[in-house]
Amino acid sequence: MKQILKNFNFVILLLGRSLSNVGSSLYSVAAMWLVYELGGSSFYTGLALFLTQMPAILQILLGPMIDRFHVKRLLVGTQMLQVVLLLIVPVAHAFGILTIAVVLTVMPVVSLCNQFLYPTQLSLLPKILKKEQLTKGNSLFAVAYQGTDALFNAIAGLLLAVVGAIAIFYINSLTFLLSAALLMLLRIPFTKMAEQQSEKPSARAMVTDYIGQLEEGITVLMHPFFRNLLGGVVFVNLAGAGMFAVLPAFSAAHGGPEYYGLFLSTAGIGVIVGAALVSVLKLDRIKVGRLYAGVIAINGVCMVVLTMIPNPWVSILLFGLAWLPAGIINVSSQVIIQSAIPSHLLGRVMAAVMGISAGIAPVGALLGGSVGAILTSDAVILISGIIMLIVAVIWTFNRTMKKIPAVKDLTPETFQLG
Known part of the structure; x- marks a missing residue:
């Protein structure tokens, strides 16, 4: 375990994953509650869940796409895109133009960004860890994934009651910005697209x-x-x-x-x-x-x-x-x-x-x-x-x-x- 935690790239990936999970947990709770407040009906929360889960179907086809991108740029890019997307909701609220349609449009795009994150990070583990470290490495990732979800789902509910859904979107943006900053520290060699195409x-x-x-x-x-x-x-x-x-x-x-x-x-x-x-x-x-x-x-x-x-x-x-x-x-x-x-x-x-x-x-x-x-x-x-x-x-x-x-x-x- 100590050897894995001395691996700079692994620690950065793990911390980045944890921050992303914090943001995702806070966002998913706040967004669903906001949809319910704006729509006032379970139909809209069902529609929101439908729209956010549909991109997960694409995950089984993302392997070929992920393999053809420089993973560091892909990870940082998807995090930064979520920063921008999550700010749309509070900005629209500030200008008095926030509607349920705005939230329902943002939610599936944010979900699509997340479909790239986890498989991309997991695809990096065999490249930065020794074979005998993979089991422990995957276990740590699983604990980070499930543990932050359980903890911050509860925290999100309390924050909703105290500061409201709109304020949580600002917090979401900050967590994804910090995650992007961490992932920029990854020391992963660049592989040209031409080289990838010749090999795959x-x-x-x-x-x-x-x-x-x-x-x-x-x-x-x-x-x-x-x-x-x-x-x-x-x-x-x-x-x-x-x-x-x-x-x-x-x-x-x-x-x-x-x-x-x-x-x-x-x-x-x-x-x-x-x-x-x-x-x-x-x-x-x-x-x-x-x-x-x-x-x-x-x-x-x-x-x-x-x-x-x-x-x-x-x-x-x-x-x-x-x-x-x-x-x-x-x-x-x-x-x-x-x-x-x-x-x-x-x-x-x-x-x-x-x-x-x-x-x-x-x-x-x-x-x-x-x-x-x-x-x-x-x-x-x-x-x-x-x-x-x-x-x-x-x-x-x-x-x-x-x-x-x-x-x-x-x-x-x-x-x-x-």
Whole structure:
């Protein structure tokens, strides 16, 4: 660990990433709350979440593009662009021309900038760290990512209550400016575009090859087990995104902006704790169908009970518990794919899973916001909880899911993919 922290480039990347996460956490909470204040309806928060999540779909295609840019310039450039974009909102407010359309236009562009940041930084790690340091380096990045999110989501909620959303946009701009200044200190040798083009295939060829691999990955996912698993995950992700779309309205009805930040924070903590519990409780020894059905049932019960509890602090606790299963499933799913898919198919299957996951969340956000505008935020969360429980019941009695062994016992031969 000490050797990694003596690596100048790594420390700069880690600090830059942490500052970017601080800015992103503050911004996402402030922007969603501002959309709710300006629009006064869950429809607009659902639309905002839809617009900000759509650029994530592009992340699975960004590899060829990222490889063709000088990474230091790309990192600094995207940070500076966000500084300018985030200032548009408070400047428009100062001139009395701020509308919900302005915020909804800025949000997806800021989100698009962020899609370049994390994969670009991760692509640098093998170039600045020794092979034996990569595990620790990636772990530090993950902790920085999840930890700052959990902490500053809560802080953002408190700042909303004290100084308001507009003031937070100024703070956002400052954090991204500081991040850009840090990243300018990176000592990365410049590689000319001509040299890159001579060594690598064209972006078009790489994207074409990626699409072919994606099709192969989807073919593997047509195995009965993965088909049943992904079928349930589609509905789980739709319900989860729908809940986050109405969370500003739910928080406003049960307390105020500070509670919105706390809901987001406890959800992040729940995911972190859930991921840790996989190894602590040795959950990889439980049969996959039983494990997945059990944890999704916990989520469903928490969501249903949450809508019946008037106390906001109990609701916040239940919301955090509801997202423990997300951490458990995230870790378990990665291990399932890494254990059960042959190495030559691993990349394309992961790409297919990323593509499916990235495409589901925006749809769920738009549906959740629309239903919330017609009914109530409580109704959306209740419906989402019921969907989780239905998926848990189906997974419990599904014959294919019941036959699959524990995660630790999975091999390519389990699915006849070896």
